[in-house]
Every structure is written in C-alpha cells, then in structure tokens.
C-alpha cells in the first residue's frame with residue numbers, strides 16, 4: 580500500500596534551513612525562515628512567557644482535556660487583541676488551533692463546507708503554505724496581483740482590478756499586516772477601498788494575521804482587520820501567536836468567524852466539529868501562556884514592551900540597510916526596504932542573483948529574494964548591502 584505513495588514537493592523555506600546548517604562557512608548569514616532572532620542570533624523566550632510558565636507550573640492542577648473550542652479565556656483574550664476592546668461578541672465564533680497554520684487549515688475547511696465551489700483569491704505572491712493547503716484540499720484558487728516589481732510596493736490598481744471579479748460565495752484572503760513574503764502592505768485608505776470592493780462584490784474576507792506587533796505596532800497592525808470587521812457582515816480571521824509571543828513550537832493560534840448573530844451558534848458548532856474531526860482538543864499550553872499574559876496587566880505591559888523592542892530593532896535594521904544601499908548605489912532605489920514592514924522584504928533579485936549571494940557570500944535568502952530582516956545585525960547589514968550591489972541589484 581505505502582509503495583503507492585508519490586514523493587511530495589518539499590517546503591523550499593524549510594529545505595533552505597537544512598542547506599544553511601550544512602554550510603561550513605563560519606561567516607554565513609541566515610535570512611531564510613521567518614523566525615525572529617536578536618542581534619546575537621538567538622530566538623529568545625520572552626520575559627513574560629517565562630513568567631507565565633513559572634506561574635502555570637505553580638498553579639496548574641490538572642492536564643485533563645480542555646474544551647473542543649480550546650480555553651474560552653484564551654479565545655476571548657485573542658479576540659480583544661485582534662479586534663480590539665468592544666469587539667462584537669454576539670457575532671463571534673472561535674476555536675483555538677495548532678498555530679496560525681492550523682487556523683488557516685480549519686478556515687479553508689469551513690469555507691469548503693459552507694461554499695463548496697468557492698474560489699479562494701490569494702495574493703500573488705503569498706505564503707506558500709496557503710497554496711499548498713488549498714491544493715491539498717482540492718479547492719479552487721485564483722491569484723490577484725499584489726506586488727509591483729518596479730516600486731516593490733503594492734500594485735493596488737492591479738489588485739482591485741483583479742478582485743473586482745470575485746463573487747459572493749468566494750473568499751478573498753488578505754494578510755492582516757506584514758505581508759509574507761513581500762513586506763509591502765496596504766495603508767488604511769486602501770483597506771477602506773478593499774472594504775468597498777468586498778461590499779460591492781459580496782465576497783467574504785479571510786484575514787491571516789501572523790505578525791501583529793511586528794509592523795507599526797499592536798493596534799496599528801490590526802487596523803485593517805478591525806475596519807473590515809466593522810464594515811462587513813461576515814469574515815474569517817486566522818491569528819497566530821507564534822511570532823508575537825515567540826512560542827513557535829507550542830503551536831498556538833485561533834480561528835475566528837464573524838457572522839450575523841443569528842448564524843453564530845451554528846458557525847461555532849461547525850468550528851467545534853472541525854476541531855473534533857482533525858485533532859479533537861487543540862494544544863493548550865501555549866494558549867494558556869498567552870491568556871495568562873494578556874489577562875495580567877503587569878505581564879501584558881512587559882510583553883508589550885519587549886515586543887516593541889523587537890519591532891523597533893527590525894525597523895532600525897531596515898533603515899540601516901536602506902541607508903547603506905543608498906550610499907553604495909548613490910541612488911534611492913532601495914528606499915522600499917525602509918518602507919516595508921514586518922520581518923520580510925522581497926528584494927526583487929533574480930534567482931541567479933540570489934544564488935550568487937549564497938555562493939559568494941554565504942548569504943541565504945528564499946529563492947524569490949525574500950529576506951528575514953531579523954536574521955541581520957548591525958555588522959552583517961553592510962555585508963548584505965555590498966553583496967546585493969555586487970550581484971547587480
């Protein structure tokens with residue numbers, strides 16, 4: 580039986596991690612996988628996470644099953660974090676999921692149950708896992724233009740032109756902030772116009788928000804999601820805690836569905852059903868850490884302060900890189916690096932240029948020239964800048 584299996588394509592980002600590890604060069608630079616690293620190259624456990632874990636160790640009395648929805652206090656705290664205080668609880672159904680990936684997977688399955696012929700509109704480019712999961716589920720996918728290869732900003736005219744063809748029953752997948760892999764994001768005015776477009780077409784938005792707090796700030800990064808939540812009758816939100824709490828391996832995320840209050844209960848029942856079909860109870864430890872932090876004013880303040888340090892550190896690296904490239908190239912054509920937000924920037928290098936930077940300088944970035952800004956530090960920024968110019972960017 581197992582002999583019938585066909586080989587599967589591997590995840591290129593994860594493959595690059597292996598290649599980097601095997602490279603013996605001591606001065607190699609890893610700008611591949613989207614994991615935050617500090618200036619020492621370490622992915623730290625955040626102070627508030629440590630404190631919350633210590634508290635849990637002292638106070639937890641059981642490891643019996645949670646609910647199918649996950650711990651309600653976690654779901655509520657996440658709803659407030661993403662949707663803001665006073666979020667519409669009467670319209671909200673939610674389940675805890677194994678990471679943002681699990682939330683995306685459950686969202687796609689929910690869409691398939693509600694609208695079997697739905698086309699899912701995804702940005703070109705998007706996080707490769709979106710496409711891979713949708714393909715695995717046999718769902719229809721359409722790409723909408725997103726990245727302007729000239730300006731390295733959003734091709735908003737192309738985006739809205741393509742999305743005008745979305746229909747009621749279709750879903751438009753948007754990155755809430757810090758677009759992966761490009762780093763190019765919508766401004767608030769553009770979010771308004773996307774809301775207009777969705778209202779006009781009747782298509783349902785799905786937001787994947789995996790980097791809240793990494794872009795312009797916790798509240799600012801959620802502004803687009805909140806705007807759509809206010810203006811549209813229905814919406815799906817897949818939120819990840821992997822990055823902003825630094826708890827990647829705990830597998831912590833949440834899927835939220837906003838609907839008419841009359842449909843809330845059945846929607847919730849379907850979310851519970853999907854959790855039960857796929858794994859029964861979602862992971863609890865990470866969710867409990869997040870809940871403990873968000874519900875404790877001191878821990879929350881400390882978490883926010885550390886997250887802000889992380890955000891400002893990445894922003895400073897962006898500014899340093901843009902400045903270094905301005906100096907070396909004598910032009911402003913790399914200004915987009917300081918405009919982009921989040922962990923990633925797509926540099927716009929060709930695959931050959933990406934390969935050359937790897938071969939000549941041991942700089943590892945994803946093949947589409949996506950860099951993880953957090954893989955840099957003050958002393959490697961000039962190395963990358965020189966390599967980019969040398970490669971002919």
Ligand code: PLP
Nearest residue numbers: 678679680706759787789819821
């Ligand atoms: N969505 C996007 C756009 C991502 O970049 C990631 C990456 O980590 C995720 C979702 C899911 O992350 P996780 O499953 O680790 O929470």
Ligand code: TYF
Nearest residue numbers: 590592593611612613708759
């Ligand atoms: O895009 C990234 O690098 C992150 C991490 O299958 C990631 O989102 C990469 C691949 C993957 C899961 C997570």
